[in-house]
Amino acid sequence: MRSPVFGAQLYGPMKEAREQCIAIEGMQPSVFKALLHFIYTNSLPEMDDLEAGDRSELIRHMLVAADRYAMDRLNLMCQSILCDDLNVENVATILALADQHHCDMLKDACIEFMSSCAMGDVVETKGFADLKRSCPSILVDAFVKISKHKHK
Structure with a gap:
C-alpha cells in the first residue's frame, strides 16, 4: 500500500476500518482523483490539458495530500515539479x-x-x-x- 495512513484506516484498528465508507474531508475531488491515480499506478496523472497555473495548483494540493497520507514518493515528485516551476x-x-x-x-x-x-x-x-x-x-x-x- 502506498499510504500507511490509508492502510491504517482500511485495515488497522482505527474506527474507519469497521465502516463501509471513509469520508475524505477537505480535499477537492480533482486532487483525490489524482491521488487515487498515483496510488494505483505509482505515477502522476496526465496533466497536458491543464494550463500552467492550474497544473501548479493541482501539484501544490497533491503535495499537501501526500503529506497528509504519508506518501513519501508522491511528496518528492511534487516537490521536484514545484522546484522546476x-x-x-x-x-x-x-x-x-x-x-x-x-x-x-x-x-x-x-x-x-x-x-x-x-x-x-x-x-x-x-x-x-x-x-x-x-x-x-x-x-x-x-x-x-x-x-x-x-x-x-
Missing part, C-alpha cells in the same frame, strides 16, 4: 507551503531561487505580503541563508 510570482507562496509541510528540498530551492533573482520583484508579490504577515520567521530564515550564500 518556481517564478517570482509564486516563490513566496511555495516557500510557505514547503515550510508548512516540512519539505526541505523545496524550501531550499525557494531560498536559492530568491537569492538569484531581484528581491524587489519578490517583495512586491501578494505571496510575499501573505508570508510576511502569516509567518515572518520563515523570511528571517530565508534572508539569513541568502546572506550566507552571497558571502561565500
Whole structure:
C-alpha cells in the first residue's frame, strides 16, 4: 500500500476500518482523483490539458495530500515539479507551503531561487505580503541563508 495512513484506516484498528465508507474531508475531488491515480499506478496523472497555473495548483494540493497520507514518493515528485516551476510570482507562496509541510528540498530551492533573482520583484508579490504577515520567521530564515550564500 502506498499510504500507511490509508492502510491504517482500511485495515488497522482505527474506527474507519469497521465502516463501509471513509469520508475524505477537505480535499477537492480533482486532487483525490489524482491521488487515487498515483496510488494505483505509482505515477502522476496526465496533466497536458491543464494550463500552467492550474497544473501548479493541482501539484501544490497533491503535495499537501501526500503529506497528509504519508506518501513519501508522491511528496518528492511534487516537490521536484514545484522546484522546476518556481517564478517570482509564486516563490513566496511555495516557500510557505514547503515550510508548512516540512519539505526541505523545496524550501531550499525557494531560498536559492530568491537569492538569484531581484528581491524587489519578490517583495512586491501578494505571496510575499501573505508570508510576511502569516509567518515572518520563515523570511528571517530565508534572508539569513541568502546572506550566507552571497558571502561565500
